[in-house]
Amino acid sequence: MDELDLYEQILDLSAPWFVEQVQLNQHDNNVAIFIACDLDGRLNCPKCKVLCPRYDFRQRVWRHLDTCQYPTLIHANIPRIECCEHGVIQIEVPWAEDKSRFTTMFESLVIDWLKEASTNAVSRRFKLSWNAVDGIMARAVNRGLACRKMSAIKHLAVDEVSRKKGHKYVTIISNEKGKVIEVMDDRKKESLASFYHSCTKSVLNGIETISMDMSPAYIAATKACIADWEEKICFDRFHVMQDLNKAVNEVRKSEARHLPQGFREPLHRSRFSWLRSKETLKQKHKKQISALKNIAIKTARAWSIRQYAATIWDYRSRYWAKKAWMKWYSWAIRSRLQPIKIQAKSIKNNLWGIVNAIVHKKNNAGAEGINSQIKVLKVKARGFRNKERFKSSILFHFGGLDLYPKKIPT
Ligand SMILES: [Zn+2]
Structure with missing residues (x-):
């Protein structure tokens, strides 16, 4: 097997494509593979697949996976055909997607790396510009969105x-x-x-x-x-409890201003203990709360109301869920604590949706x-340069999309 056959097999080429020449350019530190198209006759239009006459050629270069320590470039003259319906158009090549300057194998490798590392790190690793890496990510997301089937979302x-x-x-x-x-x-x-x-x-x-x-x-x-x-x-339970935590915090901050000097600092230091759920309260938090609950009585009252709210998310029937929350509401609204009363009113107005969350067990x-x-x-x-990149990155990592390019049939 000579080097031409070797690269034809590596690139999985078949007729009409073949490797014409392979060069090791030590001066430029790269391997250049020259691919040619063997068809003299007519070629298919990539859009409508109708056989069309050739028009001309366009010289193009793609970055491929490295050959050992050498970056590897594919060079080819790509025919353009003249379609009656679609005009002059470049034919597809089996090693790369349309308009990409990278082979599908190279893009797949970059996608693998992007799953593990930041765009900056990948751009350094492959000696690619930030925009080139970003383009590979954006194409991967668009590819994934295009083939996603949105059949049913419950x-x-x-x-x-x-x-x-x-x-x-x-x-x-x-x-x-x-x-x-x-x-x-x-x-x-x-x-x-x-x-x-x-x-x-x-x-x-x-x-x-x-x-x-x-x-x-x-x-x-x-x-x-x-x-x-x-x-x-x-x-959502998490958000309802977060709003109540904010109210407890406001009560604590306002009460601290009126406490004797010696109690202000301990109350400040205990700020996160008042916001913990029962399951995450450790011994040291319990100690802080019991040392302060008879001094910071408003904070302790707000905390009790918050703790009670955390216990009434587990009902099967709408009737009992509503009843438990209305009992909570009547306590909260009579608490004489303004931030708690504001939350109580909001919860009462939105109780229908809280009851839905409880009976459907959704959060x-x-x-x-x-x-x-x-x-x-x-x-x-280290932050995102613009909104589109941020959105694309979220879909890339958390969209469950099929990001990889497919082999293009010849
Ligand atoms: Zn056509």
């Missing part, structure tokens, strides 16, 4: 995530398997509504539950686009998992 989780400090947000929509389906701009009504508008009617009708925070924007979008929304919207746990992984991604990438 559960949706809607969550916001910040792109940058200073209120730059995107809305993340994920499914029951914890895979990101779509990333939309901002966290407005239109953000979620435009996702609903992009779905077919049968996909929309198949959605049984939608888990979200009590954001008026997401509620309004769902009301406008989903039938029976009042039975499908589930307000944003999967979405929160994605959220924390996105935070790791942001740290690894």
Whole structure:
């Protein structure tokens, strides 16, 4: 086997393509493979597959996997045909996708690396520009989205995530398997509504539950686009408890201002203990709370109300779930603690959606998992230069997409 046969086999070439020449360019530090097309006659139009006459050639170069220590380039004169319907058009080659400057094998290797490392690291590793690596990622996502089958989604989780400090947000929509389906701009009504508008009617009708925070924007979008929304919207437990935690914190901060000097510092130091769930309260947190509960009595009262709310998420019947929450509400609204009363009113107004979450047993746990992984991604990438790159990166890593290029049939 000579080097021409060897590269033909490595590149999996078949007629009309063949390797014409292989050069080791030690001066330029690369291996150059020259491929030619053996057809004298007519070629198929890549769009309509009709046999068409040749028009001319275009010289092109692709980066391929390295040959040992040498970067390897494929050179070829690619015929253009003249189709009656599609005009002058370049034919497809089996080693690369249309418009890519890299072979499919090279793109697949870069995709493997992008799964493990940041764009910066991959661009250094392959001596590629940042834009080239970014282009490979964007093509991978577009490829995955194009072949994705959105047959049925039973559960949706809607969550916001910040792109940058200073209120730059995107809305993340994920499914029951914890895979990101779509990333939309901002966290407005239109953000979620435009996702609903992009779905077919049968996909929309198949959605049984939608888990979200009590954001008026997401509620309004769902009301406008989903039938029976009042039975499908589930307000996420994590967000409800987060709002209550904020209220407890406000009560603690305001109370600290009125405490004798010697108690302010211990109350400040205990700030995270008051926000822990019962399951994560360790001995040291319990000690802090019991040492302060007779001094910071407002904080202790707010904390008890919050702890009680954490225990009433486990009902099967709407009747008992509603009854438990109304009992909680009557305590919270009479607490004489303004931040708690504000949350109590909001919970009462949205109780229908909390009850849905309880009986359907739905929450944003999967979405929160994605959220924390996105935070790791942001740290690894040291921020994202623009919104589109951020969105593309989320779909690349968490979309469950088939990202790899397929072999193009000759
Ligand atoms: Zn055509």
